[in-house]
Amino acid sequence: MGRDFAFDVVIVGAGLVGVSFALILKKKEPDLSILVVESNKLISSGKIAVPDSDIRGIALSRDSKKILQIAGLWTVLEKSATPIESIHVSDKGHPGIARLNRSPDDIDPLGYVVEGRYLRSTLRKNLSQSDIQIWYSTEIIDALIEKDRVRLVTSNTKTDIIAKLMVISDGAYSKTASKLGFCIKSKALGQKAIIANVTLDRKHRGIAYERFTQSGVVAMLPLSTSMGQFKASLVWTRPSECALRLEKATDGLFLDELQAQFGYRNGIFTDVSARASFVITTSFSEEMIRARSVLLGNVAHNLHPVAGQGLNLSLRDAAKLAEAVSLASNANRDFGSVSMLDQYRKDRLHEQQLIAAFTGNLQPLFSSKNFILRLGRNLGLFSLDFVPVLREKFLHFGINGRAF
Ligand SMILES: Cc1cc2nc3c(=O)[nH]c(=O)nc-3n(C[C@H](O)[C@H](O)[C@H](O)COP(=O)(O)OP(=O)(O)OC[C@H]3O[C@@H](n4cnc5c(N)ncnc54)[C@H](O)[C@@H]3O)c2cc1C
Structure with a gap:
């Protein structure tokens, strides 16, 4: 029998979303113990992973800027934005x-x-300078729900992790979510x-x-x-x-x-x-939460890359989830409970569904007579995220089924 390690929150996947969430939550709740588990090896010079070859330009909305600013990351990112x-x-x-x-x-x-590579290296650098732990070359192979906690069996057979909450953010082809039986529809x-x-x-x-x-x-x-x-x-x-x-x-x-x-x-x-x-491929998970676990980032919704919205949407999810965990923690409530996670799900589902549906398959944009698709065609996909008033109106339209 190996050793158990206990954390408040375990985040699976050190991608853009997993690390952002870890830093957003840490800023809000410095006393929570957080572990990030990453399957890749640390290709390092010292403690910091070497920059990768991700030359993509990632468009960040004003909301994303605000979220990154609150997490203390914007001052550095702004230099190359x-x-x-x-x-x-x-x-x-x-x-x-x-x-x-x-x-x-x-x-x-x-x-x-x-x-992309600057964003990733900034996030990883901030992670390495915080007291958030990161374990590289590690995967979660099973999750057992126990009273008030989840026991995570790691690929390192000598180590189990015990946590109040597991945030699964290991990307669109999440092994962790599929091992745990989450149903993800992909196209x-x-x-x-x-x-x-x-x-x-x-x-x-x-x-x-x-x-x-x-x-x-x-x-x-x-x-x-x-x-x-x-x-x-x-x-x-x-x-x-x-x-x-x-x-x-x-x-x-x-x-x-x-x-x-x-x-x-x-x-x-x-x-x-x-x-x-x-x-x-695009995908959307039919389930967002289960007892003590929640999907975040591409595993929850993998959007069309041209839409330039995947990370923006996930940062808004991450900010909301961090807020929910923080509120529960400060009220001495269990932040891994189904009721708390379900409230988060309800808060985020509508926006996630609408944006995923809208950006899911761009082909209808070319032919549709549907008002909302024509609106997207005429104003473009970026506008939806970058002009907040349009997103609000779009969401409002989705709720009420009428034009604004
Ligand atoms: C071409 C392109 C352009 C884009 N442009 C934009 C844009 O302009 N604006 C925008 O908002 N979004 C954009 N996006 C979307 C954005 O890149 C994604 O939404 C975001 O990177 C998703 O991050 P993630 O952390 O969820 O997943 P990933 O980046 O896939 O990270 C997953 C992490 O989990 C690790 N992992 C995998 N399996 C395991 C495991 N079993 N155990 C532990 N760890 C594991 C991986 O090694 C990785 O580190 C774009 C996407 C593409 C492809």
Whole structure:
């Protein structure tokens, strides 16, 4: 029989969401003991994981900024954050263009773009400087509900963890959730996303672009200037059968095809970084909570990457969950109880369902007569998250089934 380790909260998965939640909760409740369990090895120099190759530009909304600010992370992130001053939505082959600008009264821009690897290394660095523990090379292989706690059997056979609450945030292909029998509905969309950074011949002026074409969506986010070069982060979705040709194309051919689809509104594309591509699946968990466990992040809802909303939605979930844990803890109530977790579920489900449904399959946006889909088509997917008043109205529409 191995040794037991006891924590208030155990978070499974040290991705963007798991680590954010750990830091948000720690800021609120410094006395809670928190452990993060990560299956990957620590590839380290000292205590800090070396930066990864995640060159994606992650668009963060104003709400996300606020949440990260409260968690004490924004001051560092802001240094490399590129403000989004306007959002430009267009439709290849159709004249209509929607443009949403930051209003002169706005103190803040519409959102910010931060490179994935910078966001991840900032989160991990803050984690390593806190008293939150992190165990690398560890997985949870079973969870046994006991009175007032859960016993987590780890892949390290000599160690069991005892916790009041387990937060499962090990990503869209969560082994932990599937081992515990959570039912997650996933959908392969027959599309691939190609990701790269593109060099521009002129300044991007803080414009985030979304361009709908017959064969997919092109999203370009403004990045900070690097060594005097102007860059944008590209996510380009294509039907899987067409993507391969682009993945294998020379840089020159790739840029020609991109320019033909996107036009010249963001200048001339002069260079492209190494490209990454992956098959797009979306998923949504039918259950969000169980006694002493809750799903957070991509395991709960894996959204279409072009929507640029997965992390934003998860940060709002994380902030709400941290608040619920904090309130219960301060009132000496059990924060792992089903009743407490169910209240959190009720608070978040509606927004999660609507955003997941709306961004789940972009194809209907091209053909639908449905009001809400046309609204999305015309205003673009980013706008929903980056213009809070639109999200509020969208959610209101979803509740009441009527236009605002
Ligand atoms: C191309 C692209 C662009 C995007 N752009 C945006 C954007 O602009 N704005 C936005 O808001 N969102 C965006 N997103 C979505 C965002 O990246 C995700 O929502 C977010 O990264 C999800 O984080 P996560 O921590 O839930 O999952 P993951 O990042 O998958 O992290 C899961 C972690 O769990 C670990 N793990 C896996 N299995 C186990 C196990 N069994 N035990 C322990 N640990 C385990 C993994 O190693 C990993 O560290 C984008 C996504 C893509 C793909």
